[in-house]
Amino acid sequence: MIWETVRLALRSVRRNALRSFLTLLGIVIGVAAVIAMLTIGSGTTEKVKADISQLGSNLLIVRAGRPAAPGSGPQQTIRQFGDKEVAALTAHLEGVRAVSPASQKQVRVVFGTESLTSSITGTDNAYLDARDWKVASGRSFSESEVRGGVNVCLIGETVRQQFFGSGDPDGAAIRIGRVSCKVIGLLEPKGYSGFGQDQDNVVLMPLQAFQRRIAGNRDIDNIYVAADDATPTQVVQTRIEDIMRDVRRVTADREDDFAVRDMTQIADAMASATATMTGMLGAVAGVSLLVGGIGIMNIMLVSVTERTREIGIRLAIGAHEKHILIQFLVEATVLSLLGGLIGIAIGLALAGAASLALSIPFAPSLAVVLLAVGFSALIGMVFGFFPALRGARLDPIEALRHE
Amino acid sequence: MDTAPLIVFDKVWKTYGQGEAEVRALAGIDLAIGQGEFVAIMGPSGSGKSTAMNIVGCLDTPTSGRYGFMGTDAGRLDRNRRAVLRNLYIGFVFQGYNLLPRTTAAENVELPLIYRGVAAHERRALAMKALAEVGLEGREHHTPAELSGGQQQRVAIARAIVTRPTLLVADEPTGNLDTARSHEIMQLLTSLNQDAGLTIVMVTHEADIAAYAGRTIAFRDGHIASDTKKREAA
Numbered sequence: 311m312i313w314e315t316v317r318l319a320l321r322s323v324r325r326n327a328l329r330s331f332l333t334l335l336g337i338v339i340g341v342a343a344v345i346a347m348l349t350i351g352s353g354t355t356e357k358v359k360a361d362i363s364q365l366g367s368n369l370l371i372v373r374a375g376r377p378a379a380p381g382s383g384p385q386q387t388i389r390q391f392g393d394k395e396v397a398a399l400t401a402h403l404e405g406v407r408a409v410s411p412a413s414q415k416q417v418r419v420v421f422g423t424e425s426l427t428s429s430i431t432g433t434d435n436a437y438l439d440a441r442d443w444k445v446a447s448g449r450s451f452s453e454s455e456v457r458g459g460v461n462v463c464l465i466g467e468t469v470r471q472q473f474f475g476s477g478d479p480d481g482a483a484i485r486i487g488r489v490s491c492k493v494i495g496l497l498e499p500k501g502y503s504g505f506g507q508d509q510d511n512v513v514l515m516p517l518q519a520f521q522r523r524i525a526g527n528r529d530i531d532n533i534y535v536a537a538d539d540a541t542p543t544q545v546v547q548t549r550i551e552d553i554m555r556d557v558r559r560v561t562a563d564r565e566d567d568f569a570v571r572d573m574t575q576i577a578d579a580m581a582s583a584t585a586t587m588t589g590m591l592g593a594v595a596g597v598s599l600l601v602g603g604i605g606i607m608n609i610m611l612v613s614v615t616e617r618t619r620e621i622g623i624r625l626a627i628g629a630h631e632k633h634i635l636i637q638f639l640v641e642a643t644v645l646s647l648l649g650g651l652i653g654i655a656i657g658l659a660l661a662g663a664a665s666l667a668l669s670i671p672f673a674p675s676l677a678v679v680l681l682a683v684g685f686s687a688l689i690g691m692v693f694g695f696f697p698a699l700r701g702a703r704l705d706p707i708e709a710l711r712h713e
Numbered sequence: 714m715d716t717a718p719l720i721v722f723d724k725v726w727k728t729y730g731q732g733e734a735e736v737r738a739l740a741g742i743d744l745a746i747g748q749g750e751f752v753a754i755m756g757p758s759g760s761g762k763s764t765a766m767n768i769v770g771c772l773d774t775p776t777s778g779r780y781g782f783m784g785t786d787a788g789r790l791d792r793n794r795r796a797v798l799r800n801l802y803i804g805f806v807f808q809g810y811n812l813l814p815r816t817t818a819a820e821n822v823e824l825p826l827i828y829r830g831v832a833a834h835e836r837r838a839l840a841m842k843a844l845a846e847v848g849l850e851g852r853e854h855h856t857p858a859e860l861s862g863g864q865q866q867r868v869a870i871a872r873a874i875v876t877r878p879t880l881l882v883a884d885e886p887t888g889n890l891d892t893a894r895s896h897e898i899m900q901l902l903t904s905l906n907q908d909a910g911l912t913i914v915m916v917t918h919e920a921d922i923a924a925y926a927g928r929t930i931a932f933r934d935g936h937i938a939s940d941t942k943k944r945e946a947a
């Protein structure tokens with residue numbers, strides 16, 4: 311009996327294929343948005359986790375400014391780091407593998423007729439250590455290049471591909487902003503980070519060269535510290551805080567004017583940003599599911615009216631109210647379930663495309679898919695109920711007289 | 714064997730509207746129809762024939778008075794109970810055939826069996842048999858649009874008899890058919906009445922169609938004007 315009704319419903323949906331499809335758009339879009347969003351979200355989370363474990367969770371980043379809660383507004387006056395903070399950490403910090411200053415700026419890089427906006431980092435060789443980056447070909451900076459601030463640079467894979475294809479960039483002179491810079495090495499490709507950043511669209515140059523020719527000041531944005539394997543990051547963090555307070559003369563009664571963050575804190579901040587975005591997309595999806603539901607209600611009312619005579623015949627022949635109710639309820643459910651399935655397919659396709667483009671893992675969840683199936687069926691039942699009841703309550707004589 | 718009549722009208726009134734606009738479609742009808750009868754109902758347009766048929770077929774209930782069907786007080790049953798009565802004991806044939814469009818003859822005939830909960834293969838077999846009885850072998854998979862008027866009415870009759878009902882209610886079954894087709898349908902109904910003992914109540918405007926029936930009741934203004942039985946001589 312129920313199978314019979316489902317077959318009947320499918321037939322009726324097929325008969326009005328275009329109309330059915332248009333009706334379903336709301337559901338399709340809503341479900342596709344939810345599925346794509348959740349799938350990309352869990353892929354990103356996986357990637358972030360993988361990145362953190364790959365970085366070694368022993369990386370700490372020190373930056374100037376109050377240790378603000380993630381998402382709070384900008385701070386008025388920030389006392390930037392200078393050489394003395396780096397010198398103090400290098401001299402006194404124990405239990406670490408590397409300490410490295412790093413300043414960053416997005417700058418247009420040009421070679422020949424090609425150009426690319428890239429993340430330029432002024433730093434030293436310890437940065438490679440701290441971040442566990444390797445030089446694929448060429449060499450890292452020499453002692454004298456770092457000390458003298460010579461215009462040499464290491465480039466990432468994205469920069470190489472943009473300018474040299476698969477060729478060897480060694481010795482080429484690229485222009486960074488207004489400065490000409492000799493390429494001395496190529497970094498190993500690292501792909502996108504969990505935060506959607508291309509970690510290969512980078513250029514590293516000696517800190518002094520960066521400060522003088524690119525930034526135009528002597529500020530140091532971040533100090534990267536990598537704890538050694540024997541020392542927990544918590545311990546290193548406390549030691550950094552002690553040294554920094556001393557160097558920057560932060561007395562016990564004042565708030566720190568610097569912040570030490572480890573990768574898990576950064577990941578948490580990232581996760582809360584992702585949650586906000588998920589919430590917003592969820593609202594969009596909710597609205598479009600509501601619109602979809604109303605669309606289904608509308609089309610079912612039309613269907614009941616169009617088929618008044620059919621309902622009259624069925625009632626005359628001995629159908630109960632509940633038979634008619636079930637028939638139209640099943641039809642509405644089949645309709646919205648169909649929308650849900652199309653939505654799931656589109657959502658997964660979008661998530662798949664996104665995971666290829668951002669090189670994050672494709673992480674579809676069976677639970678999410680089943681939830682979407684259940685939810686779209688529920689929408690059909692809820693919004694199909696009123697039209698179905700209306701059909702079931704028709705007077706058979708009136709219905710039979712209907713043209 | 715003398716049993717209680719199948720159909721009993723006891724001072725049945727049916728009125729539509731209120732006050733000034735009140736229409737008395739049936740004005741105190743008394744009537745009894747026995748099992749196995751073939752009754753033709755005649756009368757001018759608006760005299761209440763269809764109204765009476767709807768009550769006989771348990772589609773409608775009287776405004777006042779009592780309608781008894783198979784010993785039950787059918788006029789007082791709720792719509793779902795009347796639906797069960799219709800499904801179990803009554804077949805309908807309408808002037809406009811009333812088949813489901815884009816649905817094959819066999820599927821149309823199966824319809825009442827679906828609401829009885831008959832299994833699919835059994836349903837199909839019963840539908841084929843009923844279609845054969847009305848002379849439509851080979852047309853089982855045609856849709857109404859692919860059938861002539863007479864053939865469509867045969868499908869409707871097959872649908873009405875597939876449940877082996879006690880009563881067949883037919884409101885102007887030949888109203889849309891030409892003379893030759895009309896007589897074919899009437900021969901079919903006559904044989905269902907005589908061979909299967911099916912009780913038939915039929916509305917018609919034509920005397921030669923009414924002549925197939927054993928009893929003719931004439932309506933006028935919601936009253937019964939005459940009620941005549943044919944002599945069992947011919």
Ligand SMILES: Nc1ncnc2c1ncn2[C@@H]1O[C@H](COP(=O)(O)OP(=O)(O)OP(=O)(O)O)[C@@H](O)[C@H]1O
Pocket residue numbers: 729730736737738756757758759760761762763764765
């Ligand atoms: N639903 C209704 N509402 C109001 N008046 C109705 C309704 N149904 C029937 N009537 C009225 O009741 C009277 C009897 O109608 P009925 O349909 O029984 O006539 P009939 O004998 O079948 O006529 P015809 O030969 O034209 O089919 C008519 O005056 C009609 O206008």
Ligand SMILES: [Mg+2]
Pocket residue numbers: 762763764
């Ligand atoms: Mg009539």
